[in-house]
Amino acid sequence: MITLISKNKMAALLCSIAFLNLSLFALGGEMKNADSTKQNRIEIKDFAFNPQTITVKSGDKVTWINRDEEPHSVVSVGKKFQKSSGLDTDQEFSIIAGAPGTYEYFCSVHPKMTGTIVVVK
Numbered sequence: 151m152i153t154l155i156s157k158n159k160m161a162a163l164l165c166s167i168a169f170l171n172l173s174l175f176a177l178g179g180e181m182k183n184a185d186s187t188k189q190n191r192i193e194i195k196d197f198a199f200n201p202q203t204i205t206v207k208s209g210d211k212v213t214w215i216n217r218d219e220e221p222h223s224v225v226s227v228g229k230k231f232q233k234s235s236g237l238d239t240d241q242e243f244s245i246i247a248g249a250p251g252t253y254e255y256f257c258s259v260h261p262k263m264t265g266t267i268v269v270v271k
C-alpha cells in the first residue's frame with residue numbers, strides 16, 4: 151500500500167514536470183513569433199522583395215533593406231503610401247502601415263520587381 155501511494159505520487163510529480171516543460175516550450179514559441187512579426191522586414195536581394203507578400207498589422211512599421219549592389223526603390227501602386235528614394239546597398243526605408251487593405255508596390259528602377267503588403271486590423 152505504501153509503495154503504491156509513493157508510486158502514484160511519483161507519477162503525479164513526473165506529470166506536472168512534463169506539463170511545466172510543455173508550458174515553457176509553448177511560451178517560448180509564442181515569444182519568438184511575436185518578435186518576428188514585430189520586425190516586418192523586407193529584404194531586397196537578387197532583384198526581388200523577400201518576402202514578396204507580407205502581412206502586417208495596421209500601425210506596424212514596415213522596413214525594406216537593400217542587400218543588392220544595385221540601387222532599388224519602393225513605389226506604391228496608386229501612390230497609397232510614401233515612396234522611397236533610390237536605396238543604395240544596405241540602405242533602409244520604412245513606412246507605418248495604414249488602414250487595413252492590400253497594397254501593391256514595385257521598384258521604379260526595375261518595374262518587374264513587385265511586392266504586396268497586406269494590412270490587417
Ligand SMILES: [Cu+2]
Nearest residue numbers: 222257259260
Ligand atoms: Cu530594383
